[in-house]
Amino acid sequence: MIVLERMRPAHIPLVLEHEHALFGTESWSAGMYRDELADPWNRHYVVAFDDPDAFAGASADEGPVAAESPIAVAPPDAKTAHRRFVGWAGLMVIGDTAEILTIGTVPLAQRRGIATVLMDALLVEARRRRAREVLLEVRVDNEPAKAMYARYGFEQMGVRRGYYQPTNVDAATLRLAL
Ligand SMILES: CC(C)(COP(=O)(O)OP(=O)(O)OC[C@H]1O[C@@H](n2cnc3c(N)ncnc32)[C@H](O)[C@@H]1OP(=O)(O)O)[C@@H](O)C(=O)NCCC(=O)NCCS
Incomplete structure (x- = not known):
């Protein structure tokens, strides 16, 4: 089960482990991610985990939220024991224009629909913020x-x-066009 969370500064080291493999000379630094996360008004960053135990023993109110959900965000205190970090993505929305700033799936997890889950979440958020178009x-x-x-x-x-x-x-x- 793929679950998404809002990206927090604590996730940056996980992202940086794969940043160079995915983006090479266009890699972002920790400082660039920190600056992005410091602006939650115009930015929306998510991280994806492959979590086989996502719903084990959790009620709908307290467990991670399924990636298919329009909210697609797990609570910060969600159990993390068996989770594997598999990808991340970021969106900027200013006025009625959204922009996909980054999206990546860790190499060993590619071609399993993870970027599709991330894209879907960004597009839900873009619509929620009333964007009329997405650029990239x-x-x-x-x-x-x-x-x-x-x-x-x-x-x-x-x-x-x-x-x-x-x-x-x-x-x-x-x-x-949205
Ligand atoms: C592009 C990327 C994010 C796709 O991630 P992913 O999790 O493997 O993507 P998905 O499994 O959700 O696949 C979605 C669609 O993307 C396309 N796709 C993904 N990988 C592909 C590949 N190797 N060859 C051709 N098409 C591919 C397909 O259309 C696929 O749909 P399908 O599997 O139904 O045919 C991933 O390859 C990646 O991280 N690349 C490096 C970073 C990058 O380039 N980011 C985008 C910068 S603009």
Whole structure:
């Protein structure tokens, strides 16, 4: 069972363990994540855990919330004994525009629907905050991510030449109307 929680500063070391493997030269630092988490008004970050015991012995009120739920947030004191960290994602919403700032699934957990759970949670949050559109940038050579966004109906708006440095790779800018 995949459960999501709001990302807290205590989760940053878990994220950083995988950040470089997933994002290479575009990796974020601990300080960048701390700055993001310091702005809960415009930001919404979630972390995903694979938790086989998610509902063992817990009532609906006190256990982690299933990822399928529109809320998709486990309480901070949820039992953590057997959980495995599997991914994270972050959203910014300003006015009626949301932007997906990051999304990643740890390598050993990829292709099992975890980013789909994370994306669904970000889109629920974007709608809850009354965003009318979601924007993002993706490396033009990132086929897995481009396939995922296409499945959600994102459409390409343009290309930012050399957006990713120092690799000098272009970014495709994508948009999804909500
Ligand atoms: C892109 C990424 C987040 C997908 O995570 P994931 O948990 O493996 O994704 P899911 O299992 O939910 O798959 C969702 C869809 O993405 C697409 N996809 C994911 N991995 C793919 C791959 N290796 N090849 C082709 N399509 C892929 C598919 O359309 C898939 O749907 P399907 O399995 O029904 O065909 C993951 O590959 C990753 O972390 N990459 C490195 C970080 C990154 O590039 N983030 C995005 C930056 S813009």
